[in-house]
Amino acid sequence: MSEFDIAIVGGGLVGASLAVRLKRSALKVVLIEAAAPPLSLPSWDERCIALNDASQRILASFGVWDALRPDAEAILATHISEKGRFGSTRFDAAEAGLDALGYNVPLRAIGAALSAAMTQAANLRLIQPARVVALTEEADAVSLGIDDGSNLRARLVIAADGAQSSVRALLGIAAVTRDYQQHAIVSAVRLSRPHQGVAYERFTPDGPMALIPKPDDAASLVWTVPSEDVESMMVLSDDGYREAAQQVFGGRLGRFTALGARRSWPLARVVSETLTAPRCVLIGNAAQSLHPVAAQGFNLGLRDVANLAERVATAADPGDGRLLDDYAASRRSDRERVAGFTDLLVRAFSNRTPGLAQARHWGLVAASLTPPIRDALLRQHLGHLGLPADAAGVSP
Numbered sequence: 001m002s003e004f005d006i007a008i009v010g011g012g013l014v015g016a017s018l019a020v021r022l023k024r025s026a027l028k029v030v031l032i033e034a035a036a037p038p039l040s041l042p043s044w045d046e047r048c049i050a051l052n053d054a055s056q057r058i059l060a061s062f063g064v065w066d067a068l069r070p071d072a073e074a075i076l077a078t079h080i081s082e083k084g085r086f087g088s089t090r091f092d093a094a095e096a097g098l099d100a101l102g103y104n105v106p107l108r109a110i111g112a113a114l115s116a117a118m119t120q121a122a123n124l125r126l127i128q129p130a131r132v133v134a135l136t137e138e139a140d141a142v143s144l145g146i147d148d149g150s151n152l153r154a155r156l157v158i159a160a161d162g163a164q165s166s167v168r169a170l171l172g173i174a175a176v177t178r179d180y181q182q183h184a185i186v187s188a189v190r191l192s193r194p195h196q197g198v199a200y201e202r203f204t205p206d207g208p209m210a211l212i213p214k215p216d217d218a219a220s221l222v223w224t225v226p227s228e229d230v231e232s233m234m235v236l237s238d239d240g241y242r243e244a245a246q247q248v249f250g251g252r253l254g255r256f257t258a259l260g261a262r263r264s265w266p267l268a269r270v271v272s273e274t275l276t277a278p279r280c281v282l283i284g285n286a287a288q289s290l291h292p293v294a295a296q297g298f299n300l301g302l303r304d305v306a307n308l309a310e311r312v313a314t315a316a317d318p319g320d321g322r323l324l325d326d327y328a329a330s331r332r333s334d335r336e337r338v339a340g341f342t343d344l345l346v347r348a349f350s351n352r353t354p355g356l357a358q359a360r361h362w363g364l365v366a367a368s369l370t371p372p373i374r375d376a377l378l379r380q381h382l383g384h385l386g387l388p389a390d391a392a393g394v395s396p
């Protein structure tokens with residue numbers, strides 16, 4: 001049996017980021033990932049993820065940002081509006097004293113940068129494809145069973161195995177699930193007018209639509225629709241879907257001139273009831289999986305990574321119960337605020353109740369005109385609330 005200080009279960013964006021961060025420590029780390037490495041090539045319509053300013057700083061402090069920058073499109077402003085109403089609000093990078101509010105980066109590029117960084121690490125073993133199927137608590141370690149019949153032991157198990165976390169289930173930790181009865185359809189569009197780095201969030205009673213800038217005046221289009229409509233929208237012709245999306249978005253960016261491949265995801269909020277068990281901790285989507293409306297999921301997961309890594313990297317015993325309790329307590333407000341805000345956005349805007357329409361309107365006006373509200377929203381948007389001290393010079 002192999003012995004490790006830390007076993008990370010799940011090598012998605014969150015688990016792989018943590019593995020890269022821990023290669024700077026003296027800890028012996030193993031990462032177990034169920035899927036074979038993806039093979040994808042650059043394309044104009046490849047799937048992207050919007051990173052906020054805090055995530056950019058965290059990835060820079062992990063040493064991977066330089067590899068991502070050539071593929072990243074800067075988000076210079078965010079414009080938020082509601083279809084059929086005049087209220088809107090806009091946040092600009094200049095107002096925050098920054099070059100960019102964040103960056104839209106291809107998942108392929110993040111995956112490639114993290115994989116390259118992992119292969120350079122002497123203290124890291126990667127077991128892939130392999131699935132963790134059993135977990136046994138011991139006095140000073142946790143034993144993990146892998147689906148090839150092998151076992152390993154670690155002083156700390158970090159579950160980064162996604163919304164349907166099998167480690168969470170093996171530990172008997174419950175999660176509260178809210179099915180939004182919505183799907184996100186993700187594609188890319190080419191625009192007839194330059195986007196000038198502006199990201200758009202447009203709310204409709206059926207669900208929000210986001211347009212996030214990509215290079216060469218294309219944009220990632222994330223359209224949230226009621227689940228009962230998703231099948232019929234996925235079988236629409238490209239022209240039919242493009243026209244339908246254009247109707248909802250309007251003409252701010254001219255015409256959508258081409259549409260990329262479409263993929264759809266069912267949307268649910270899954271929040272773990274607790275983050276820790278003896279010598280185990282949950283992070284990323286295994287801890288909280290959110291609606292993509294505010295593009296917060298990976299951004300929040302990366303703050304889990306940065307905060308946890310800061311604590312375990314120099315600990316005498318990374319699985320120490322007090323250390324894990326302190327970590328969980330330190331993450332409470334960031335998690336609750338982001339999960340609560342995201343849920344509020346979905347429920348307040350995907351709703352036809354007349355009184356709520358007025359409240360939404362005044363909410364957008366307040367976000368535009370009331371400095372303390374504006375400042376709090378901007379800091380949340382940037383991810384600065386919840387950023388650990390060692391992630392590059394932002395006062396939390």
Ligand SMILES: Cc1cc2nc3c(=O)[nH]c(=O)nc-3n(C[C@H](O)[C@H](O)[C@H](O)COP(=O)(O)OP(=O)(O)OC[C@H]3O[C@@H](n4cnc5c(N)ncnc54)[C@H](O)[C@@H]3O)c2cc1C
Pocket residue numbers: 009010011012013014015032033034035048049050051130131132133160161162163165166167184186222265283284285286292295296297298299300301
């Ligand atoms: C449509 C959409 C758009 C989004 N856009 C954004 C955005 O713009 N910005 C943002 O911040 N977030 C966004 N998100 C959220 C973001 O994608 C997730 O928060 C993030 O990918 C979660 O990463 P993770 O590593 O925690 O989980 P996952 O990506 O689910 O990774 C879990 C990994 O664990 C592995 N695994 C599972 N079980 C086992 C096991 N038993 N043994 C070993 N390995 C296992 C899986 O193979 C997988 O690789 C979006 C989400 C959606 C659905």
